[in-house]
Amino acid sequence: MNGIGALDQRPTGPRLLLVRYLPGLVGETARLVHVCPAPRTAESIPEVLTAYCSERFEREDVELLEGMSGMPCTWCLLRSP
Ligand SMILES: [Zn+2]
Incomplete structure (x- = not known):
């Protein structure tokens, strides 16, 4: 779980x-x-984010985390490089 950072x-x-x-x-x-x-290269965070599990998020609906905390999405973990 510590690999993302x-x-x-x-x-x-x-x-x-x-x-x-x-x-x-x-x-x-x-x-x-x-x-x-x-x-x-992007200066700022895109307005719409698409996760590795194909779920899409509006920027204003989510918080950005500094590190992995809480319950990770299994599909995202499996598919992220
Ligand atoms: Zn996910």
Whole structure:
């Protein structure tokens, strides 16, 4: 579970963002931590993020996490590089 942060230090490839729905938008059991690739060149966070599990998120609906915490999305973990 600690691998994501290390992966993000790679000089190439997409930046990996850890996102989770903000509290209150969904039930606590649906607040999985998803991994979304973002262009490394982008200045800011894209308005719509697509996770490796194909789930799409509006930027305003999610919080960005510094590290993996809580319950990770299994599909995102399996599919992320
Ligand atoms: Zn996911």
